[in-house]
Amino acid sequence: MFNLIRRDFILQKWQLLLLIFIVLFFVLIDRQHPAFIFLLASVIIPINTLANDEKAETNILLNSLPYTRTEIIASRYLGSIVFIILATGVTSILLYVFNKPFSITDIAISSSLALLLLSFYLPMSYIIKPGYNFPVALISFLILSGIVPPMVSYLSEKFTSFTDFILKLSVPTLYTSALLLGLAFYGTSWCISSLIYRRKAF
Amino acid sequence: MENVVELTNVTKEFKDFSVKNIDLQVKRGFVHGFIGANGAGKSTTIKMMMNLLQPDAGEVKVFGMDYKTHEKAIKERIGFVYDGNVFYEGLHLKDIKRIVAPAYKHWDNALFSQYVEQFELPLNKAIKNFSKGMQMKASLAIALSHHAELIIMDEPTAGLDPIFRRELLGLLQEIMLDGSRTIFFSTHITTDLNRIADYIAFINRGKLVFNNSIHDITENYALVKGRTELLDRDTEKAFVHINRLSTGFEALTENVTAVENTFGDSVVIEQATLEDIMFHMKGGMQHV
Numbered sequence: 443m444f445n446l447i448r449r450d451f452i453l454q455k456w457q458l459l460l461l462i463f464i465v466l467f468f469v470l471i472d473r474q475h476p477a478f479i480f481l482l483a484s485v486i487i488p489i490n491t492l493a494n495d496e497k498a499e500t501n502i503l504l505n506s507l508p509y510t511r512t513e514i515i516a517s518r519y520l521g522s523i524v525f526i527i528l529a530t531g532v533t534s535i536l537l538y539v540f541n542k543p544f545s546i547t548d549i550a551i552s553s554s555l556a557l558l559l560l561s562f563y564l565p566m567s568y569i570i571k572p573g574y575n576f577p578v579a580l581i582s583f584l585i586l587s588g589i590v591p592p593m594v595s596y597l598s599e600k601f602t603s604f605t606d607f608i609l610k611l612s613v614p615t616l617y618t619s620a621l622l623l624g625l626a627f628y629g630t631s632w633c634i635s636s637l638i639y640r641r642k643a644f
Numbered sequence: 645m646e647n648v649v650e651l652t653n654v655t656k657e658f659k660d661f662s663v664k665n666i667d668l669q670v671k672r673g674f675v676h677g678f679i680g681a682n683g684a685g686k687s688t689t690i691k692m693m694m695n696l697l698q699p700d701a702g703e704v705k706v707f708g709m710d711y712k713t714h715e716k717a718i719k720e721r722i723g724f725v726y727d728g729n730v731f732y733e734g735l736h737l738k739d740i741k742r743i744v745a746p747a748y749k750h751w752d753n754a755l756f757s758q759y760v761e762q763f764e765l766p767l768n769k770a771i772k773n774f775s776k777g778m779q780m781k782a783s784l785a786i787a788l789s790h791h792a793e794l795i796i797m798d799e800p801t802a803g804l805d806p807i808f809r810r811e812l813l814g815l816l817q818e819i820m821l822d823g824s825r826t827i828f829f830s831t832h833i834t835t836d837l838n839r840i841a842d843y844i845a846f847i848n849r850g851k852l853v854f855n856n857s858i859h860d861i862t863e864n865y866a867l868v869k870g871r872t873e874l875l876d877r878d879t880e881k882a883f884v885h886i887n888r889l890s891t892g893f894e895a896l897t898e899n900v901t902a903v904e905n906t907f908g909d910s911v912v913i914e915q916a917t918l919e920d921i922m923f924h925m926k927g928g929m930q931h932v
Contacts, residue, residue, distance in 0.1 A: 452739050508716045508717075
């Protein structure tokens with residue numbers, strides 16, 4: 443299974459290099475919040491990997507090699523975590539080198555959001571027809587960004603007790619629970635993808 | 645004789661097509677050809693052998709094991725070649741090897757290098773820039789470099805020129821020399837099979853018509869030619885399918901002695917080629 447993760451590095455050696463430049467660009471223009479840069483860096487490679495994997499040929503190849511379907515999915519989920527950690531590391535180094543301030547909170551927010559995004563995106567990519575993944579992801583992202591903020595502010599006004607409860611939590615507790623929640627979603631998503639993939643025909 | 649692959653009563657249904665009740669054995673140490681028209685169910689059957697598709701009913705066993713519990717152990721011992729390129733087309737052969745090799749316990753780098761040299765394959769060129777023949781050779785080099793006992797190929801000769809096809813068949817004969825290997829390959833170019841196959845399995849409209857040794861097939865089937873007046877309701881029974889032409893009839897029989905008894909010297913009996921059998925069987929299922 444380790445070999446399957448290594449495969450992504452071989453496949454995307456140029457993209458990894460490009461990633462460093464993208465992060466560098468955002469660090470240098472200094473217009474975006476560090477949490478945003480962390481998030482962007484974390485999800486680019488896992489999403490790009492899926493673009494490779496949605497092809498029928500890739501699935502025929504992987505499934506003809508001595509791997510089980512459970513391993514193929516596991517490598518995707520573990521691989522994404524590896525990429526998130528790596529991207530966070532690289533981004534931290536670049537921010538540090540160019541003397542831009544960032545905090546553990548930024549990393550906690552970006553990592554939990556990255557986990558959450560991938561939790562939805564990964565199983566979806568195994569259902570949607572090849573070739574439609576990217577447009578679907580883009581459209582749902584736009585719709586969500588239109589709907590979610592007003593919905594959240596509406597809910598926070600309606601359920602003030604819940605908002606109060608959240609505001610009372612200490613900052614470390616809040617972000618640790620966010621990260622744990624992200625991981626819980628990620629784990630559930632992993633199980634769902636495994637179930638979907640096991641039944642797939644190539 | 646030991647069976648390497650055993651399909652028992654395998655059925656797979658799709659919306660507009662199905663493969664039904666397939667019983668197929670692939671015997672160790674032989675070359676098996678798998679023939680049938682386009683859309684007859686060859687690829688579906690091969691995909692079930694590779695566990696790319698799971699049958700709705702029936703059992704698939706490879707090396708006596710099933711895929712539910714021994715998927716890795718089985719695939720470790722199979723080399724595969726598909727009709728299209730399944731490798732990442734943007735990668736160089738060198739990188740494809742780096743991805744594929746660690747998957748196998750018995751990958752043999754020296755053997756791979758030997759095939760690369762023998763097939764004159766460039767290591768530092770993207771697969772998409774390979775010709776169809778070279779892509780095929782690259783697949784074959786990868787399939788042969790981990791000491792696979794069973795080589796499964798789906799239409800390996802499709803789209804290849806005759807010279808390269810003959811070269812490939814020669815190569816397959818060469819790798820069969822050590823006696824432990826088994827080859828199962830589908831094709832619709834039947835002349836390929838006369839050269840190298842020991843057994844032929846024939847699938848028609850999702851049903852396995854026969855799986856016999858080439859010797860049995862040439863003995864069992866014959867092509868009969870004669871004047872149309874000879875045909876009536878009784879004499880027609882001797883044939884699988886009859887093709888009526890203005891000059892007379894041409895028919896396929898599974899029972900040469902019966903034809904000899906009925907018609908005597910009034911008809912010409914010739915050996916049926918695989919193509920004759922395929923042609924008449926395909927028609928035969930429709931009309932008779």
